[in-house]
Amino acid sequence: xxxDAEDLARAIAxxxxxxxxxxxxxxxxxxxxxxxxxxxxxxxxxxKAVEGVLGVVPGQPFxxxxxxxxxxxxxxxLTALCQEGxxxxxxxxKTEPALSPQKEKAPxxxxxxxxxxxxxxxxxIPAFVGCGLIGxxxxxxxxxxxxxxxxxxxxxxxxxxxxxxxxxxxxxLQIFTGINAAREWGGSEALGGTVGGVVYLxxxxxxxxxxxxxxTGAPLVAGQGGIIGxxxxxxxxxxxxxxxxxVTPQSLDIIVVPTLxxxxxxxxxxxxxxxxxxxxxxxxxxGILFLIDSGGIVTGFVMGTAFLPMVMxxxxxxxxxxxxxxxxxTGKTVLLPILAMAGGGQVGSxxxxxxxxxxxxxxxxxxxxxxxxGLLGIGEPLIYTVSLPLGRPFIxxxxxxxxxxxxxxxxxxxxxxxxxxxxxxxxxxxxxxxxWVYLLGLLSAYAGGFVLTLFFGVPAEAMEPxx
Numbered sequence: 001x002x003x004d005a006e007d008l009a010r011a012i013a014x015x016x017x018x019x020x021x022x023x024x025x026x027x028x029x030x031x032x033x034x035x036x037x038x039x040x041x042x043x044x045x046x047x048k049a050v051e052g053v054l055g056v057v058p059g060q061p062f063x064x065x066x067x068x069x070x071x072x073x074x075x076x077x078l079t080a081l082c083q084e085g086x087x088x089x090x091x092x093x094k095t096e097p098a099l100s101p102q103k104e105k106a107p108x109x110x111x112x113x114x115x116x117x118x119x120x121x122x123x124x125i126p127a128f129v130g131c132g133l134i135g136x137x138x139x140x141x142x143x144x145x146x147x148x149x150x151x152x153x154x155x156x157x158x159x160x161x162x163x164x165x166x167x168x169x170x171x172x173l174q175i176f177t178g179i180n181a182a183r184e185w186g187g188s189e190a191l192g193g194t195v196g197g198v199v200y201l202x203x204x205x206x207x208x209x210x211x212x213x214x215x216t217g218a219p220l221v222a223g224q225g226g227i228i229g230x231x232x233x234x235x236x237x238x239x240x241x242x243x244x245x246x247v248t249p250q251s252l253d254i255i256v257v258p259t260l261x262x263x264x265x266x267x268x269x270x271x272x273x274x275x276x277x278x279x280x281x282x283x284x285x286x287g288i289l290f291l292i293d294s295g296g297i298v299t300g301f302v303m304g305t306a307f308l309p310m311v312m313x314x315x316x317x318x319x320x321x322x323x324x325x326x327x328x329x330t331g332k333t334v335l336l337p338i339l340a341m342a343g344g345g346q347v348g349s350x351x352x353x354x355x356x357x358x359x360x361x362x363x364x365x366x367x368x369x370x371x372x373x374g375l376l377g378i379g380e381p382l383i384y385t386v387s388l389p390l391g392r393p394f395i396x397x398x399x400x401x402x403x404x405x406x407x408x409x410x411x412x413x414x415x416x417x418x419x420x421x422x423x424x425x426x427x428x429x430x431x432x433x434x435x436w437v438y439l440l441g442l443l444s445a446y447a448g449g450f451v452l453t454l455f456f457g458v459p460a461e462a463m464e465p466x467x
Contacts, residue, residue: 015047021037031066034078039062044058055380117231120231127176133425134162138160175193213271215271226325281329296410296412301405302402304345304403304405307401308397320419323336331417334413340426341404345446346374349382349394349396350386351450352454352458354367356454357463369381377422377423396453403448407440
């Protein structure tokens with residue numbers, strides 16, 4: 001039975017040096033992301049021994065792997081715990097800025113920029129997964145109606161409703177991106193969402209009137225530049241808004257700052273950022289498609305092998321804008337199925353360890369706890385609790401993912417119509433009826449990770465008896 005979220009949060013806080021040592025609490029699908037006052041204070045061995053903790057990744061942010069579901073509950077309880085006073089509730093609560101100081105400063109350096117981009121999309125992951133799978137099921141129903149397998153207006157209506165639900169996210173993704181970007185960089189979220197909405201050119205009826213770019217003379221296209229342009233535009237908005245707050249009299253601030261900020265940034269977005277971001281987006285999409293089409297097996301192997309290290313460092317979320325642009329430009333992302341093979345190699349590696357290390361009860365318990373979500377494409381629990389601590393299985397898992405990627409690269413043109421979790425859960429999202437190619441690649445990744453780990457990736461210490 002899973003440990004109570006409040007008890008788990010208290011145990012984690014204690015091993016981290018107490019609630020007072022925690023400056024901010026965040027989380028992704030499987031990990032708590034914590035900013036600590038004193039990075040040397042945590043009792044890492046003690047934290048790893050806490051029931052419910054699947055792994056620990058020291059650093060800033062300090063990450064604690066808990067698994068999906070429970071991580072959100074634990075983050076909520078841990079935040080509440082940090083807001084309590086020293087005596088557990090009698091003291092004054094911390095303010096939001098004290099809990100989340102990183103939101104006050106713009107990123108500096110490549111690592112900070114990549115981290116900020118990831119932070120923009122992490123809160124949207126549940127929506128990506130839910131809307132993606134619902135849309136995928138709707139597409140399956142539509143295909144079966146078209147093929148005559150399913151008949152009746154009821155099935156058509158059901159497919160339509162599922163599409164409506166899916167579009168609730170994807171049709172307004174620029175607005176969600178603008179809101180999250182403004183939150184990340186310390187600006188007004190409503191202004192960020194408005195800038196995201198500007199790129200749709202909603203106030204213009206393109207069938208009746210054309211709006212030409214006064215810089216180039218070419219007609220403007222709604223949505224041009226996509227979320228790449230929105231991210232940059234909102235970063236500028238946050239910078240400008242902060243500057244204006246400093247120089248505007250307080251009595252005029254509420255009128256002057258949002259008006260000038262929104263007007264300046266929106267004009268720049270429409271006439272400059274959208275065309276430039278559109279050019280960049282088209283070039284990026286074309287480059288990825290060229291690499292996959294021309295590289296074939298080699299490109300697939302390299303991408304499938306390299307993805308697990310990206311997940312390990314938390315860099316995989318920065319690929320979300322690329323997936324979205326591929327879907328916007330071509331109707332599918334051919335990158336996601338190849339990268340999903342990394343999770344297949346990880347599952348195969350874990351199964352091999354389970355076979356060879358049956359006497360190590362502790363390791364087998366960690367594998368059994370992490371394997372179900374690993375099959376559904378959530379790989380962090382297996383990475384941090386099984387393969388990475390043992391070393392060699394992590395390498396063989398990466399190579400297994402490369403084998404699956406090579407299979408997809410050999411066939412080519414296998415894409416997903418939406419972003420969702422990978423593994424078996426991605427099958428409903430595979431476009432053009434090529435689910436069998438994706439499944440073949442996934443089975444190849446399972447087999448590759450299993451065989452390579454079975455013969456080359458099992459350390460001697462992993463086979464030692466353990467309770």
